[in-house]
Amino acid sequence: xxxxxxxxxxxxxxxxxxxxxxxxxxxxxxxxxxxxxxxxxxxxxxxxxxxxxxxxxxxxxxxxxxxxxxxxxxxxxxxxxxxxxxxxxxxxxxxxxxxxxxxxxxxxxxxxxxxxxxxxxxxxxxxxxxxxxxxxxxxxxxxxxxxxxxxxxxxxxxxxxxxxxxxxxxxxxxxxxxxxxxxxxxxxxxxxxxxxxxxxxxxxxxxxxxxxxxxxxxxxxxxxxxxxxxxxxxxxxxxxxxxxxxxxxxxxxxxxxxxxxxxxxxxxxxxxxxxxxxxxxxxxxxxxxxxxxxxxxxxxxxxxxxxxxxxxxxxxxxxxxxxxxxxxxxxxxxxxxxxxxxxxxxxxxxxxxxxxxxxxxxxxxxxxxxxxxxxxxxxxxxxxxxxxxxxxxxxx
Amino acid sequence: xxxxxxxxxxxxxxxxxxxxxxxxxxxxxxxxxxxxxxxxxxxxxxxxxxxxxxxxxxxxxxxxxxxxxxxxxxxxxxxxxxxxxxxxxxxxxxxxxxxxxxxxxxxxxxxxxxxxxxxxxxxxxxxxxxxxxxxxxxxxxxxxxxxxxxxxxxxxxxxxxxxxxxxxxxxxxxxxxxxxxxxxxxxxxxxxxxxxxxxxxxxxxxxxxxxxxxxxxxxxxxxxxxxxxxxxxxxxxxxxxxxxx
Ligand SMILES: [Zn+2]
Ligand SMILES: [Zn+2]
Numbered sequence: 001x002x003x004x005x006x007x008x009x010x011x012x013x014x015x016x017x018x019x020x021x022x023x024x025x026x027x028x029x030x031x032x033x034x035x036x037x038x039x040x041x042x043x044x045x046x047x048x049x050x051x052x053x054x055x056x057x058x059x060x061x062x063x064x065x066x067x068x069x070x071x072x073x074x075x076x077x078x079x080x081x082x083x084x085x086x087x088x089x090x091x092x093x094x095x096x097x098x099x100x101x102x103x104x105x106x107x108x109x110x111x112x113x114x115x116x117x118x119x120x121x122x123x124x125x126x127x128x129x130x131x132x133x134x135x136x137x138x139x140x141x142x143x144x145x146x147x148x149x150x151x152x153x154x155x156x157x158x159x160x161x162x163x164x165x166x167x168x169x170x171x172x173x174x175x176x177x178x179x180x181x182x183x184x185x186x187x188x189x190x191x192x193x194x195x196x197x198x199x200x201x202x203x204x205x206x207x208x209x210x211x212x213x214x215x216x217x218x219x220x221x222x223x224x225x226x227x228x229x230x231x232x233x234x235x236x237x238x239x240x241x242x243x244x245x246x247x248x249x250x251x252x253x254x255x256x257x258x259x260x261x262x263x264x265x266x267x268x269x270x271x272x273x274x275x276x277x278x279x280x281x282x283x284x285x286x287x288x289x290x291x292x293x294x295x296x297x298x299x300x301x302x303x304x305x306x307x308x309x310x311x312x313x314x315x316x317x318x319x320x321x322x323x324x325x326x327x328x329x330x331x332x333x334x335x336x337x338x339x340x341x342x343x344x345x346x347x348x349x350x351x352x353x354x355x356x357x358x359x360x361x362x363x364x365x366x367x368x369x370x371x372x373x374x375x376x377x378x379x380x381x382x383x384x385x386x387x388x389x390x391x392x393x394x395x396x
Numbered sequence: 397x398x399x400x401x402x403x404x405x406x407x408x409x410x411x412x413x414x415x416x417x418x419x420x421x422x423x424x425x426x427x428x429x430x431x432x433x434x435x436x437x438x439x440x441x442x443x444x445x446x447x448x449x450x451x452x453x454x455x456x457x458x459x460x461x462x463x464x465x466x467x468x469x470x471x472x473x474x475x476x477x478x479x480x481x482x483x484x485x486x487x488x489x490x491x492x493x494x495x496x497x498x499x500x501x502x503x504x505x506x507x508x509x510x511x512x513x514x515x516x517x518x519x520x521x522x523x524x525x526x527x528x529x530x531x532x533x534x535x536x537x538x539x540x541x542x543x544x545x546x547x548x549x550x551x552x553x554x555x556x557x558x559x560x561x562x563x564x565x566x567x568x569x570x571x572x573x574x575x576x577x578x579x580x581x582x583x584x585x586x587x588x589x590x591x592x593x594x595x596x597x598x599x600x601x602x603x604x605x606x607x608x609x610x611x612x613x614x615x616x617x618x619x620x621x622x623x624x625x626x627x628x629x630x631x632x633x634x635x636x637x638x639x640x641x
Contacts, residue, residue: 005625017623024615055625072614092612094481094567106609109617112598124617136622144622147613 002396003057003140004375009047012376017057020136020144025072028148030064030084034165035138036366036393037061037382038086039195040263040317044129045379048264048287048294049319051113051130059139059394060086060126061169063161066152067142075149081161082152084145085344086169088124088135091150102341107147108133117320122341139375141396153348158356165393166196166362167351172344173315174200174261175207175351180313180338181257183208188250190214190305191232192298193261194222196365196391197315201259202230203360210257214249216242218267221388229364237267246305254307263316264294279324286323296322303329314339368392473576476600480608481568484560487611488539491558494531499610500603503527519552521590527551552588553578571607573600 003017020029038061043049045058066080076082089101096104104123108114111121113131124146127137136143145151155164174197181189189205191198194217202213215226218238226232235245246255267280279297286292302312303326312335330337354360367390370378378392480487490496494515498504501519508516510530519527529550534543545555559572575596577588588596609616 001623003623003625007625013625015625017625020623021621023618023621026613026615053624053626057624090613090617092481094479097481106613107617109619111605133617134619136619136624140623146617 001141002372003136004059004372004394005054006045006052006056006058007054010045012045012058012379014373014375017140020140020142022068022070023144024146025070026147026149027070028066028073028076028145028152029068030062030082030143030145030152031067032062032064032138032141032143032396033081034064034161034369034393034395035059035062035140035372036165036169036196036391037379038169038391039193039197040128041379042383043264043317043319044127045383046265049129049131049317050117051134053130053134056127056129056134057136057138057140058127059137060128061165062126062138062143063155063165063168064143066148069148073148076152076154080152081155081164083155083164083168083348084126084138084143084148084152085172085342085348086126086128087341087344088126088133088146089150089345090147096150099343099346100340101150101343101345103343110134125341139372139394141372150345153345153352156352156356159352160363162363162366162393163355163361164352166200166365166391167344167348167355169342169344170196170365170391171200171351171360171362172347173197173342174202175204175347176340176342176344177201177259177261177313177315178204178208178210178257179347180315180340181205181208181259181311182336183210183257185209186211187256188212188214188253189257189259190216190246190255190302191226191259191261192216192266192302193263193316194219194226194232194234195261198222198259198261199225199230199365199390200362201261201315202226202232203362205257205259206231207354207359212249214246214255219385222385222390225364225390242301243305250307254305254310256307257311257313258302258306260298260302260312260314260316262298264296264318266295266297266299266316283323292321292323294318294320294322296325300324300326303333303335306333306335308333309335311336311338315342317341365391366393370394372396472578473574474596474600475572475574476597476604477570477572478601478604478608479563479567479570480611482611484562484569485539487560487569487571487607488542490607490611491542492536500606501599514547529553571604573604575600 001017001019002014005013005015007013022029041058044052063083066076066078066082069076087102088107089096089104090106093105102123107124108121110130110133114121124133124135126135178201183189183205187210189210191201194215198215202215205213213232215232215234216237217223218236223234223236226234235242283292283295283297287295306312367388370392372394375394378394381387381389382392494507498507503519505520506518510516513533514530516530521527529552530547531544532547534545536542539560541559543557546553554575554577557574561570563570606616
């Protein structure tokens with residue numbers, strides 16, 4: 001089959017590789033119909049997530065058709081149209097039983113790296129480096145899904161492919177971000193990053209009862225989509241000081257819930273945001289020297305801006321270590337910090353119900369549909385955010 | 397189905413960025429762990445690895461050569477712990493049938509039952525060097541504990557204890573495995589490392605992880621045999637190394 005392989009930093013190629021096979025009794029093989037790019041793929045491609053190996057197939061957000069299944073798969077049938085949650089649960093361990101699927105004890109076949117770096121190993125993720133299990137990804141004609149009964153979900157009749165594909169990753173990640181904010185009626189929610197996950201976090205914040213939602217970005221098309229599609233007010237961090245603006249919008253309180261949908265490659269905001277240029281330089285040089293793995297500009301800003309006693313909800317991806325974390329502010333302001341990779345399996349049914357009812361339509365994230373053969377250019381476009389690109393979806 | 401075996405080494409053996417990251421993150425973790433345990437040797441080693449990673453020093457450098465013996469000089473007694481979401485009686489029954497244990501230690505080739513209390517174990521070290529020992533159970537407390545020791549003439553003399561204890565809050569069973577190596581020459585950890593090429597601590601931990609995965613999900617997760625751009629091209633990595641030197 002053909003697959004998009006990572007061969008080194010910023011070196012992607014579509015190559016011929018062997019077809020996937022059933023390797024365990026709970027595996028299924030999915031014929032990929034749609035496979036989307038994701039912002040966190042950019043961290044992999046750029047070499048910011050450790051343990052990528054040349055030849056790895058990337059991609060973790062996809063929809064397809066079950067074409068083969070192992071003997072222990074009972075809930076799926078050949079021909080089923082399914083989405084697969086990007087983060088793999090075994091369905092049996094204590095964490096999976098608590099619906100904390102991204103903390104699964106058993107789905108990562110290569111636990112040594114995470115154990116030494118993080119103290120414990122977490123779930124395997126499709127196409128997401130060997131620290132997260134080394135599973136082959138979905139930018140391919142076929143993909144093998146382990147523990148298929150736990151991780152594949154039949155798409156309801158009334159939901160289109162273009163709506164469903166994002167229920168694999170962007171929608172549940174955004175929904176979980178809002179869910180972790182423990183939003184109460186009347187709450188103001190600020191979301192850093194208006195990409196796919198940020199958009200879904202904004203939409204979800206409203207579904208969970210937020211009164212106002214503020215989206216922060218610098219790309220006009222994303223800010224426009226946040227307004228038009230997600231119903232948010234917006235701030236352009238390249239033009240306004242975010243702290244001043246958020247306090248002005250919230251009577252000096254600050255947002256009740258601050259969501260980080262940006263992660264480790266955060267931009268510090270340029271001249272409009274006081275002092276951040278120096279901070280940005282500091283982080284970028286340390287990151288370049290590998291003395292710091294992540295740039296925490298958004299985290300620092302969220303801690304400054306969040307109302308006293310408020311909640312930070314972090315779904316933007318971080319890989320390792322950050323410097324100059326304002327712990328004093330976080331502690332003295334009694335902030336709650338919540339974070340994690342998505343526990344998608346917990347949310348899929350709820351999300352499909354919202355889509356069927358019409359109060360959520362993630363299909364607008366799909367701005368470009370390209371052939372898999374053009375995937376390297378697709379990623380370039382997505383990275384450069386050219387042509388108002390929100391998400392490129394590949395069709396094998 | 398023994399992915400855990402090369403979990404660590406796979407990572408070690410591949411691209412340069414990877415090695416570097418492993419050094420930065422692993423080094424930091426080690427440094428903190430060392431500081432926490434009051435072990436300055438560990439802390440210093442962690443710091444060294446971190447700096448090596450940060451500076452891009454390849455880990456095959458002298459620093460690593462100097463570091464590894466320090467790591468290998470493990471205490472003779474090693475312990476590993478895991479919580480398994482399965483009742484103690486089930487785990488006890490599984491362990492009591494020593495034939496099942498071959499699946500937990502990848503170096504084991506065969507476990508032969510000689511009598512209710514005695515068994516014969518065959519393993520292989522690097523290069524296929526055969527390692528053989530006879531083992532006798534000492535104490536067997538139903539659903540709680542099993543202890544054993546090797547008999548005279550064993551290639552790898554050791555004692556072992558496995559303990560099963562109910563975990564709080566319905567989390568299943570806490571399993572604790574202790575292995576004490578006491579070969580004639582002293583320094584038990586060294587002997588194990590020589591025979592099996594990994595720190596005994598890591599072997600014990602991986603054995604318990606395999607037990608957990610077999611008992612909870614019925615199999616070890618694997619990526620062996622899945623497609624990648626490496627298989628067809630005879631190693632993209634090799635080519636990448638050529639390019640990057
Ligand atoms: Zn993603
Ligand atoms: Zn699990």
